[in-house]
Amino acid sequence: MTVAAGIRLRTEIPGPTSRVLQARRTEAVAAGVTSTLPVFVAQGGDGLLVDVDGNKLIDLGSGIAVTGVGNPAPAVADAVRAQAELFTHTCFMVTPYEGYVTVCEELNRLTPGDHEKRSALFNSGAEAVENAVKIARYATSRPAIVVLDNAYHGRTNLTMALTAKNMPYKHRFGPFAGEVYRVPASYPYRDPASLTGEQAAGRATMQIENKVGAANVAAVVVEPIQGEGGFIVPAPGFLPALAAWCVDNGVLLIADEIQTGFCRTGSWFAMDHEQVVPDLVTTAKGIAGGLPLGAVTGRADIMDTVHPGGLGGTYGGNPIACAAALAAIETMRSRDLAAAARRIEHTVLPRLGRLAERSGVLGDVRGRGAMLAAEFVRPGTTEPDAGPASRVAAACHQAGVIVLTCGTYGNVIRLLPPLVIPDALLDAGLSVFEQSVLDLAGRGV
Numbered sequence: 001m002t003v004a005a006g007i008r009l010r011t012e013i014p015g016p017t018s019r020v021l022q023a024r025r026t027e028a029v030a031a032g033v034t035s036t037l038p039v040f041v042a043q044g045g046d047g048l049l050v051d052v053d054g055n056k057l058i059d060l061g062s063g064i065a066v067t068g069v070g071n072p073a074p075a076v077a078d079a080v081r082a083q084a085e086l087f088t089h090t091c092f093m094v095t096p097y098e099g100y101v102t103v104c105e106e107l108n109r110l111t112p113g114d115h116e117k118r119s120a121l122f123n124s125g126a127e128a129v130e131n132a133v134k135i136a137r138y139a140t141s142r143p144a145i146v147v148l149d150n151a152y153h154g155r156t157n158l159t160m161a162l163t164a165k166n167m168p169y170k171h172r173f174g175p176f177a178g179e180v181y182r183v184p185a186s187y188p189y190r191d192p193a194s195l196t197g198e199q200a201a202g203r204a205t206m207q208i209e210n211k212v213g214a215a216n217v218a219a220v221v222v223e224p225i226q227g228e229g230g231f232i233v234p235a236p237g238f239l240p241a242l243a244a245w246c247v248d249n250g251v252l253l254i255a256d257e258i259q260t261g262f263c264r265t266g267s268w269f270a271m272d273h274e275q276v277v278p279d280l281v282t283t284a285k286g287i288a289g290g291l292p293l294g295a296v297t298g299r300a301d302i303m304d305t306v307h308p309g310g311l312g313g314t315y316g317g318n319p320i321a322c323a324a325a326l327a328a329i330e331t332m333r334s335r336d337l338a339a340a341a342r343r344i345e346h347t348v349l350p351r352l353g354r355l356a357e358r359s360g361v362l363g364d365v366r367g368r369g370a371m372l373a374a375e376f377v378r379p380g381t382t383e384p385d386a387g388p389a390s391r392v393a394a395a396c397h398q399a400g401v402i403v404l405t406c407g408t409y410g411n412v413i414r415l416l417p418p419l420v421i422p423d424a425l426l427d428a429g430l431s432v433f434e435q436s437v438l439d440l441a442g443r444g445v
């Protein structure tokens, strides 16, 4: 089989061994848990996954923005091994350990703003967001939480309420937690061209004032670049204006940096690009090189209001996850992975722009750092077109390149390569994507 450099296809995708495992999986795993690509993984690499049939696939998804440092990053594998030999768990609420404290120190240093901060560790992104909401309500004694159109904050009961999209995240899972209010976001491609970021923020805050009343709002929760909603970069000025309104009204700003954080967008955190300093920041995903860890970091005066024992959980800040996080952060620092993300943007975004012009099926290409996307529309219109996005994703998968879809309308393909991906693999993966889009558009190469 002729394949792009770096890709090795020994069988069709999925191969025979994957299909046998898939049959077992169907008998054992709940049907509600699905996979983008039913290829069972045997081994990872920097930008590659090897499956159980010996096929090598280029990974432009990083397990949904998790393995930016590599899969595994050697330092993360070493740290996990070393910690597992010492102890695997004590529960930080029973007997503490240094790794937890060091991760909190790193988070306090790295997140936006040089004010005094505190952190608390959890197991996942959704758990971090839940706890940020708990802390915000406690600190302000106000009930309401405001979220944006296209938002994604998780799948637990409270975070489903915060998440915008019904299918597949919320459908038939209600009733949802109360006191959650949704207002318009900034979506430059779909907003009127004349709408500035400041005006988009004004549109949101006017609705908050009318529908909820600023005095009732504990926090506005915002993704600095909306992730599952479609990799939507808000118009310049939107986030600063929203932040200023929060300050004026005693409302806390919670930045959900779970997908955008840890160098993904070319800076430690995406809020850095807008010089916005949130009151609370939630992190997870890229923080620990693939180990499950989530965190809330925020102003010390807010974080420390909660009564002793009010925050925690059996596994939150597990010692192996903390060791992995420290190794992952050190890898980001020593390899300057923020700069690597910026280089990826400079390689990929112009190519996506040219592809949009040539193919006629991409209404918008956008993103920051190594968080980039192409939005499919019916040619000549801005009408979302989900079918081609999923057909292109499927064609990429068949050709050995893992890409993911997203978007409120399901019409966006997102590229989330590991930050350590070698140039040749990135180039090969992109070529497959470009070819698939051109084939779909009937344009040939």
Ligand code: PLP
Pocket (backbone or CB within 6 Å): 064, 124, 125, 126, 127, 129, 152, 153, 154, 155, 223, 227, 228, 256, 257, 258, 259, 284, 285
């Ligand atoms: N918040 C954002 C912005 C996310 O992208 C995600 C996951 O995609 C979450 C929260 C939920 O994180 P988790 O899946 O770890 O619960």
